[in-house]
Amino acid sequence: MVVAGFHGLVVLIMGAATAALFSTSITVDALRWAWQQQEGLASIGLGIAGHLGLCALVWATLFLSATRMRQLWRANAEPVRLTPKPIGSVLTETLVVLPVALVLIMGIAQLALVNITGTLADLAVIQSARSAWVWMPEATEGRFNVDRSLVAEKARVQAAAVLAPTASSEFGNFRLGAHPDYTKTFQKTMGAIFGTQIEGGGGSNVGAYARARAEQKLTPGLNTTPSEFSFFLAFDASKFEDRTARKFYNAWAHTEVELAETGDRIGVTMTHHYFVLMPLVAGIFGEHKQINGKHGYFLTLERKYTLRKQVKVNAKLPLR
Structure with missing residues (x-):
């Protein structure tokens, strides 16, 4: 005792x-x-x-x-004397330990990516809620052709912009018509993000030039079968210029945003399906399902954030 x-x-x-x-x-x-x-x-x-x-x-x-x-x-x-091991024992032990070591390495790498994505998801839902907070008064008064669906799309684009760093640029169906909600809001934001790395701009219309260049990068990606997975592809292997549009597109296609309006508060409920791509451990971290026509292992992250509504705005447009 x-x-x-x-x-x-x-x-x-x-x-x-x-x-x-x-x-x-x-x-x-x-x-x-x-x-x-x-x-x-x-x-x-x-x-x-x-x-x-x-x-x-x-x-x-x-x-x-x-x-x-x-x-x-x-x-x-006296010091312990080790007797020589039989020939082949070292090779046998290596074959036994190697799979465990590979799973451990892949697991640690995937865990790091998941932790980063979780942190970005916290920031993404705040940015998304702020976008809804800014635009919801316009939808309430019906000004500038703004409605609730447009507010939700703007909030979704803001969340995708934050979540883009951990989205994949190698795996995905990067086609303009692959998603029914492909909108001008997404196009303009993708062009703005892509335009930051264009030296000299695109003449008198930088926005249209950047959007056109970004859409050219949305070429078909690799198949989402486990046989295509690899350690370096999970961290992206394409050029930085190609990653910009592809990662933003994947983050946007795998993110769902719904407006959350209760009483005097306005915000969003965000659901992000993170694509798990690390070999050997994809089934440990993710669940196999289909998201937007794409089969794979996904880890679903759900967040909700609300803000106090703005003071009731003036329904009349200001004098010009």
């Missing part, structure tokens, strides 16, 4: 020390807020339990190693 209490106390001390060493003021403030609001305590408790479990494993490793070294020291044991 005393021994168990000693080990438990050491684990608690290690847990507190490592938490103090690796925690920041932001983490402490978040924990304090969650404790005061009584929200998310279950997930926090699970995280603390996992942290203490890791500390227990570290302490067990150190304690057992120290115990074994002390026994060898007291017995004045």
Whole structure:
């Protein structure tokens, strides 16, 4: 009982020390807020339990190693001599370990991409909600031919612009008519993004030139079968000029936005289907389904964000 209490106390001390060493003021403030609001305590408790479990494993490793070294020291044991292994054993062990190592490498790489996409999704829903907040008064008053569908499309384009960095530029059906919602709003935004990398512009009409150049990049991509997947294609292998339009198109085609209007608040509900492309682990991170006519492994991210509505706008147009 005393021994168990000693080990438990050491684990608690290690847990507190490592938490103090690796925690920041932001983490402490978040924990304090969650404790005061009584929200998310279950997930926090699970995280603390996992942290203490890791500390227990570290302490067990150190304690057992120290115990074994002390026994060898007291017995004045000679160094252990390893006998030569039979021929072929190294090759066998390599074949056993290599698949596990590959799955681990692919999994870590895919996890990094998923974490980045999750962070971008948080920002994307805010940008999308801000777009709806700006344009919804125009739709309410019916000015400039703005309606709710146009507001939703503008919000969707804003979300796609934020999510484009982690979208694929290699896999996809990059055709103008492949999606029924292909609109001028998307075209103009894609041309604006693509136009930033055109040196010298396109003469007197830079916007039309950039849109035309961007649409030329929307050529058919690779098949979305696992046999086509590879490590470097998951991180994109095409030229940066080609990636701009393709990544934006994929992010837009895999994002759904619905207006969320309740009482005095306006915002959006965003659903983004992230395309998992890393070999060996696509089925671990994603679910096989069809999105916009494209089969593959997708990880669905759902976000919602609302803002307080603007003060009721004047229905009359301002004097010119």
